[in-house]
Amino acid sequence: MVVTLGYWDVRGLAHAIRLLLEHTETPYEERQYSLGPAPNFDPSDWxxxxxxxxxxxxNLPYLIDGSTKLTQSNAILRYIARKHNMCGETEEEKLRVDMLENQVMDLRLSFIRLCNNPDFLTFVDFVAYDVLDQQRMFVPDCPELQGNLGQFLQRFEALEKIGAYMRSGRFMKTPIFWRTAQWCNKKE
Ligand SMILES: N[C@@H](CCC(=O)N[C@@H](CS)C(=O)NCC(=O)O)C(=O)O
Incomplete structure (x- = not known):
């Protein structure tokens, strides 16, 4: 029988379940729910x-397997894992599996908190921007600064107050160094 996995249309808490369903060749279908557009992010689909x-x-995720209906992502994983003898064999293995299940969940939750924190930008981003921007000025075509790092530089420059400062007369692009330096020692 085909089981139904319900979750939002993101990886979130469902992804490990999807991976386990695939790995165990469990026939399944997904009911993916979508949030409405910003700014309200209407959750009524769910x-x-x-x-x-x-x-x-x-709750989401949920798994429906005939008359068996369950929520709680770890309970769902364990339900699938029990059928395939993937919970550890000995008492020692089982307790290590249980411990790791919860340890990994703690890591997941702290990462979720980090990624949802409106103060995600720390002072280190400011230092990283300054140093990377100097590298970009030194070697404008530097391939390492085209991908992720290039996007980081663009996102940083798009911050409202940073952008305004860069467009203002207060902004100091150069000189970066004293006149004693060999490069970028004058106002351009
Ligand atoms: N402890 C639960 C947490 C479930 C949870 O927080 N689900 C979120 C998505 S990650 C949700 O949107 N739930 C729908 C709801 O609360 O109605 C689990 O591990 O499954």
Missing amino acids: TNEKEKLGLDFP
Whole structure:
């Protein structure tokens, strides 16, 4: 029988479940829910169904396998893993598996908190921008500064207050160094 995995249309807490379903060749289909557009991010695609699925503790992800309906991502993983003898064999293995399950969840949760923190930009980004911008001025075609790092520089320059400063008369692009230096020692 085909099981149904319900989750948002992102990796989130469902991705490990998707990987395990694929690895164990479990036939499954997905019900992917979408958030509405900004600024409201309307969740009604999910909330309209949330209480109608017969889940004891309605949440995402959920897994429906015939009359078995479950939520809680780790419970879902464990349900699939038990069927395939993937929970450890000995008591020692099982307790290490349980410990790691929760340790990895702690790591996941702290990463989620980090990525959702509105103060994601730390002072290190300012230092990194300054140093990388100097490298870019020194070697404008530097391939390492075209990919991720190039995008970082663009995002930083697009910050409202930084952009305004860069367009203002207060902005100092050069000189970077004293007159004693061999490069970029004058105002251009
Ligand atoms: N402890 C739960 C957390 C579930 C959870 O927070 N789900 C979020 C997405 S990551 C959600 O949008 N739930 C829908 C809801 O609360 O109605 C698990 O591991 O499955």
